[in-house]
Structures are given as structure tokens and as C-alpha cells.
Amino acid sequence: MTFSQKILTWYHINKRDLPWRKTRDPYKIWLSEIMLQQTRVAQGMPYYHRFVEAFPKVGDLANASEEQVLKLWQGLGYYSRARNLHATAKMVANDYQGEFPNTYKGLKSLKGVGDYTASAIASFCFDLPEPVVDGNVYRVLSRYFDVDLPINSTEGIKYFKELAREVMDSENIRDYNQGIMEFGAIQCAPKNPDCESCPLNESCLALQQNKVAQLPVKLNKTKIRNRYFNYIVLLDDDQNTILEQRKGKGIWQNLYQFPLIESEKTIQLNDLEEALIEKSELPKTESLSLYNKEPIVHKLSHQHLHTQFWVAKTSQQIENGIPWGKIDTFPVPVLVADFIKTLKI
DNA sequence: AAAACGGGGCA
DNA sequence: TGCCCAGTTTT
Structure with missing residues (x-):
């Protein structure tokens, strides 16, 4: 079995039942992705439900006041996400007739949508073969392939994106992308991963060399x-x-x-x-x-x-x-x- | 290339 | 306490 096949098999057995996995509505996928940037699923979940209830369609969000949006966002942090969310909702509702772009490039041009989020929406909604590279993916790839390039260096970012593209399953991109992230979140966890029970433990290079705890490498501690x-x-x-x-x-x-x-x-x-x-x-x-x-x-x-x-x-x-x-x-x-x-x- | 940008959970 | 979380934008 290839790397991607093992990820897909693991995912089908272990996937969590998350609300944004039941839909291909770009609005809801986009909403969940913005909320989950640098945010745990458990923390974002109640916000997702409140937003969907308050703003069922992108036009509802566009018509809200910024104060209303920020109030619903209160406590989630990184408030530029909420301001950009509102701006993008207005753009989509007013300039794109309520339809989100259906290409990577079009998605990436939206405020608050970077490389990861554009790839996520493109693959989850439109089955476009774009690999997602989030914190989970950096961890899984750096360990499995034993890559010690810093994940927050320009070289590392480029390298991991290319590696992710090489090992992805283009035919099952939606499940594959969700699968590798889920795998990183649950099986290949940051601390004390359970490598004993891991379906990739036969071929994981970091495990073979006892380097799991040292990967991924990350530079720069922020000064307080x-x-x-x-x-x-x-x-x-x-x-x-x-x-x-x-x-x-x-x-x-x-x-x-x-x-x-x-x-x-x-x-x-x-x-x-x-x-x-x-x-x-x-x-x-x-x-x-x-x-x-x-x-x-x-x-x-x-x-x-x-x-x-x-x-x-x-x-x-x-x-x-x-x-x-x-x-x-x-x-x-x-x-x-x-x-x-x-x-x- | 580096810094700024929140808040919470976990070992 | 330090690290990390379905990252992006600005400097």
C-alpha cells in the first residue's frame, strides 16, 4: 500500500463526525476553514454552529454589521479573521452573485484566504487536486519522510508543499486531504503519539531513527x-x-x-x-x-x-x-x- | 524574511 | 511554563 492509501484507509475507520464534513457548500466550508485557522476543532465548533444559525447564507453575513460579526466572533481570537470574513462575504454576495470562486486562484484572491484555505476549499468543494499543508500535515510528512527543514522557513514551506503534492491522491483529494489532517490531529499527535498502533509505523523514517519527538523542526520563538x-x-x-x-x-x-x-x-x-x-x-x-x-x-x-x-x-x-x-x-x-x-x- | 495577530488546552 | 492549534497579512 502506498502512503496515501494507508492514510485513506485509516481515515475511513477513524474519521470524526464533524458538521462541515456533511456538506460541499462552499460558504459553510469557507466559514469553518477561517474559524479553524490556528484554532482547535473543539474551540471552533460552537462558533461554527452560532454563525450558521445567525447567517445561513453568505448574503446574510454580508448584510450584517461588523459589530454583529465581531460580537459573534468574540473569544475566538485573531479578530482580523472576522473582519476579513465580513469583507469577503460582501464581495461574494455583491460582486460574485453569492457564488464562491471555484478555482484555487480565485479562492486565494479572497481576503483571509491563503494557500492552505484556498486548497482546502478547492479540494473539499470542487475536488480540485490541491494538497493542503497545515500544522498537522507538516508534522506527518516531516516524521514519515524524516525531513528536518524548518516548517516555518521559506525553503521548508516550499519543500513540504511540493512533497505534499507528490504523495497526495488526486483521485480522492477530498478524503485524502481531510484524512492526512485528521491523521495528524489524532494518530500522529504533537506529543506522545501512539506509534505502536500506527498503521504507518513499518515505514515511518522518524520512528525508525527514534526522531519522532524531534520533528517537525520549527524556528523562531516569539519575543514577549x-x-x-x-x-x-x-x-x-x-x-x-x-x-x-x-x-x-x-x-x-x-x-x-x-x-x-x-x-x-x-x-x-x-x-x-x-x-x-x-x-x-x-x-x-x-x-x-x-x-x-x-x-x-x-x-x-x-x-x-x-x-x-x-x-x-x-x-x-x-x-x-x-x-x-x-x-x-x-x-x-x-x-x-x-x-x-x-x-x- | 520576520513580526504581528488571541485564546485555550495539554503534558 | 512552553508548545501547538484545519494560517494569513503586514512590515
Whole structure:
């Protein structure tokens, strides 16, 4: 049996019953693929169901507001995916009459659709012989063929894509692509794979050379930046508060948060009062108290956010304020959502 | 070519 | 704690 035949056989026995495997609707396949980028199936699943229910067709998603889309996406991370998702839905609905492109190149031109996702949609929906290369595939191929080129180097990316194309089964591309990813997720797992029971263990080069744990090779550890966030949670006598939308380049673009004062390190009450004077657009506050004694350290993949929440009461009526009861309608980062849940007012 | 971009699960 | 997850875009 060839490599691809073994993958297909294993897949037919071991495949999970996943909702996006029951359809060839490009809209649903695309939706699931965007959601699953750098995201575990278990984490993405509830979001997939909520999106399909809220937006059954691409036109429904196109007609939604960005806020609605971001709110449904809240907690899934990498929010550019949600913004690109919305932009692509509008493009498909308005410029392509609601039909997704049916070629690799056409798919790749969509916002948020890169090499992997274009190949996935092309093969899953249209049976086009395009190999998918995701994290699972890198792991399976690097181990089975004992390739130690770094999977995140330009050379490695090119090499693995070509290798994937050589060993794929073009006649059964849909099942083969899903199969090799499933195989990587379940059998050829990142840690402590069960090579004893593996159907490829007779011919796996990494296993023969006892190198399974060293593959795949990956370069570059991301450096972590420490940042110090002070959120000002304003409340007037009618329980109105202020949320601001994050604009610009960095994290959480277009999500909402309380007015933020960023500092060089953890600061005390008097430092904050001073900083608050400069942020003169905020109403005058009668009282200001630190909500969490120990800073909450919210960890992103490359930033640690040391966060203090300051509750500020004002007797002035907050103009255009947000009633506290409506705060849950806004898309916010998990850091902010967790605070809102714990604050009792 | 490297960095930016979230959040959660697991050993 | 460090690594990884059905990666893509920007710098």
C-alpha cells in the first residue's frame, strides 16, 4: 500500500463526525476553514454552529454589521479573521452573485484566504487536486519522510508543499486531504503519539531513527512584550459607562473597551490621577478605586498585558453613555469580558 | 524574511 | 511554563 492509501484507509475507520464534513457548500466550508485557522476543532465548533444559525447564507453575513460579526466572533481570537470574513462575504454576495470562486486562484484572491484555505476549499468543494499543508500535515510528512527543514522557513514551506503534492491522491483529494489532517490531529499527535498502533509505523523514517519527538523542526520563538493597561470603568448615577472602539494597527482592532491609560509599569492611585487629568475628555470623577489588587496578567501569544481595572464614579451625567445593562451587546476582548462578568453593580 | 495577530488546552 | 492549534497579512 502506498502512503496515501494507508492514510485513506485509516481515515475511513477513524474519521470524526464533524458538521462541515456533511456538506460541499462552499460558504459553510469557507466559514469553518477561517474559524479553524490556528484554532482547535473543539474551540471552533460552537462558533461554527452560532454563525450558521445567525447567517445561513453568505448574503446574510454580508448584510450584517461588523459589530454583529465581531460580537459573534468574540473569544475566538485573531479578530482580523472576522473582519476579513465580513469583507469577503460582501464581495461574494455583491460582486460574485453569492457564488464562491471555484478555482484555487480565485479562492486565494479572497481576503483571509491563503494557500492552505484556498486548497482546502478547492479540494473539499470542487475536488480540485490541491494538497493542503497545515500544522498537522507538516508534522506527518516531516516524521514519515524524516525531513528536518524548518516548517516555518521559506525553503521548508516550499519543500513540504511540493512533497505534499507528490504523495497526495488526486483521485480522492477530498478524503485524502481531510484524512492526512485528521491523521495528524489524532494518530500522529504533537506529543506522545501512539506509534505502536500506527498503521504507518513499518515505514515511518522518524520512528525508525527514534526522531519522532524531534520533528517537525520549527524556528523562531516569539519575543514577549510586557504592557501595562489601566482601564477606567466610569459609572454615573444612572449606571451609564463609557466604551471606546480600538482603532489603528495593534491588537483587538475594532473591538470595544473601557477608556485605557497605558503606562510603563504598574502604577499607583496618584500616578493614575495625574494621567487622568491629561485625558481631559473624560468627566470629572468623585471617587477612583482599584478593583483588582493584583494586576491581571492576560497572556497573548506575544504580549503579556498587566491589567488594572479602576472604578471611577462621577456625579455628572455621562453624555452618550452606555447603560451597563447594554454592555453585553458590544464586542470586547476576553480580558474585558471577564472583568464585566465579575463586576457587581 | 520576520513580526504581528488571541485564546485555550495539554503534558 | 512552553508548545501547538484545519494560517494569513503586514512590515
